[in-house]
Amino acid sequence: MSSLEQLLAAKEIAICCGAGGVGKTTTAAAAAAMAAVSLGGKVLVLTVDPARRLADALGMEELGNVEVRVPGSVMAAAGVEPRGELWAAMLDAKQSWDELVRRHAPDDATVSRILDNPLYQNISGRFAQGNEYIAMERLYEIHRTGTYDLIVVDTPPTRHALDFLEAPDRMAEFFSSRLLRWLTAPARSRMLTLASRPFYQVADRVLGSQFLQDIAEFFLLFQTMYDGFVERSQAVKRLVHGRRTTFIVVSTLEVTPLREAQFFMDALAGLGLHPGALVLNKALPAYLLDAGATRVSERLRADGPALAAVLGGDAGEPAAVARVLREVGESFLNFGVVAKREAEQRTELASRPDVVVTVPFFDTDIYDLGGLLRLGRSLWSGG
C-alpha cells in the first residue's frame, strides 16, 4: 500500500484521529471529497465535532444528523465533474441517543419515561464519554444500511486518543456492572447490604437521597435496554476493529500533537490494529532548509546597505532597499528555525505506517470545496 488513494479505494471506513487543532476535520473532508471526485461511488464524511466546522469547509449552511448530498452546483463551482457523490453529516449526539432509546426500549411507555427523565436529558446532551460511544454507534448504523462505498469519520477531541475505540467496551461494562445492579436494587435490600452502607450514608449526606433515587430510577429504566445495548456495542466494536476499517492518524510536526500521534499508533499496534496512514499537516516548505538559501539570507541580513549599493537605484531608495533585504533575510531565517525543528520531529518518529503523507502549509484558508480539493490533491500525491 503506497498511497492514501489506494488505501481509501480498498476500505469502507476511514477513521481520522489525532490531537486537537491539527486539521482533522479538514483532512477528513478533503479525503472524502477526493475519494468522491476521483475514485467514484457514494462517499460520506461524518463529522462528530461539536464545533460544527465541516459545514464551513464544505460551504454549506448547516449540517445535521441526517446525511445530505453536497450539491452539484458546489462541485461545479469548484470546477470538478465528480465520478461519484459526496455526502456529509454531522453527529447530533442528543438525537442519536434518542433514536437508540427508541430502538432498544421494550415499549413506548418506557421510551417516554426515559426521554423525560431529567438525568437522561442531561446525560444525552452533555455526557462526554457518551459522545464518543454514540459517534461509533452512529457510524455502525450508517454503515449497516450499505448506502455508502466509503465513510470517512472525523473523531471528537478526546482527552485520550483511544477513548472512542474503547467506548463500546466501556459502555457494555457500564451497563453490566454490579454497581448498576446494586443501585437499581430495591431500596430496602440496598440498605441491608452491609458493604454498601458507608457509601450510602456518605452519598446520602452529600447528594441527598432524592438524587440517588433519581439515578436509580434512571438506570432501572435503562436496564430494560440492557441486552440490546450490550449486543449492539459488541457489534460496533467488531466493525471498528475489523479489516474493512482503517485509521488515518493526523498530526502537525509540532512536539505535542506528534507525541499524541505516536502514542496512538503504538496503541493501535498494541490492539493488533493496523494504522493505515499518517498525515503530517501544515508542513513548512522544504526550501526553508536549503543551505545555500540560508547563507544568502545571512548575507542579506548582515550586508543590506552594501548590497543595496550594488543593486543601484533601480529598486528604490538605498536605505529602503537595505531595510527590505534585511527583513527578507531575517524572515527566511526565522521560518528556517521552525522548519528545522519540524524536520527533526519527523526523524524522531519511531514507528510509522506504510502511508505517510506530508501536506504543505497552505498560505490561504480553505473556505470552500475548491480549497478542500486542493488539500485533497496534496493528500493524494504527497507521499
Add this chain to the structure above:
Amino acid sequence: MTVDLLDRRLLFVTGKGGVGKSTTAAALALLGATRGKRTLACEVDAKGDLADFFETTRPAFEAHKVASNLWLMAMDTEASLREYLHLQLRLPTVARLGPLARIFDFVSTAAPGVREILTVGKIGWEVRERHYDLVVVDAPATGHIVGQLTAPQAINDLVRVGQVREQTGWLADLLADAATTGLVVVTTPEEMPVNETIELVARVRSETRIDVAAIVVNRVLPELFSGADEAVFERLAEPALSDRLADAVRGPVGPVLDAARLAVTLRRTRAGHLDRLRDSLGPSVPLLYVPYLFTRGHGLRTTGQVAQALSDELGY
C-alpha cells in the same frame, strides 16, 4: 472599564486545541507570580503539559512550589472528593477510598456535573479561602468549558437537598462575580480558531454568568514591510533585479524571496480573521496579542517570552 486582568483572583484559560492554551495559562501564572502575587497554576486535563512550560516535575493534587510565588497543581477528582469529605463532612481521611472510589467513579460517570463540580469546587475553595492571590486554571478546551462552568447550576437543578446543594450556591456566585473571576479565551488568527472563539463567547454570554475577561490572540505574525517597502520588495523580486542580487550574494535568491512572499501572505490572511474577531466581539473584551515565536520550543524560556508579551499588552 473592566477589571484589570491580573487583579481578578480566578482565571479560567480555554481555547481550541493547538492554539497555545496551556502556554498562555502558564505565562499568565508566571506573570502574576513575577508581579508579586501568590499564584497557583492548576491543570485540569491531566496531560502533564503544564509541567513542561515550567520545566518541572509532573504536578500532583498537592500543589508544589515551582518558582518564587508560584505553585503548580493537577486536578484529581478523586483526591478532591477525599479532601471534600474530610473538610466538609469531617470524615476521617481515608488513605484509600476503595469501593467508595469505584462507586464514585460510577456515579460521576452517570450523573453529569459531579466530576466537574469537584474540579470547580476545589478551585473555587482555594480562591474563597484566599490560599492564593491568583489562581490560573488551564481549563478544558472550548468544547467542554461551558459544561464545566455551568456545573454548579446543573447540580443545583438536579440535586434538590443535601450538603452539595448548599455549597453550589456560593460557588455559582463566585464564578459570576466579574471582579473575582474571568474567562480567558486563547485563539490564533486563523479561520477555524476564530470561528470557534466567536461561537464560544456567544455561548458563554448566553449560558453562563461568567465574564469574558480577555481574548489572547497567539502567534501573530510580524508585518514584514511597511506600505512603501512592499513596492521595493516587488521590484526586487523582478527577474532583472533578483538576478543581479543572486550574482552579488553568489547563491540562490529565489527561495528567500518565496519565503518572504509566504510570510506576507500568511500575515495578510490572518489580519482578515483578526478583523472579523474584533468586529464580532465588540469593544467590551480586550484583545491581547502575542507574537509568533520562531522557536516552537516548549519550556520556561518560551513561557517567559509569552509572559513578557502579555505584560506589554497589559501595559505593565
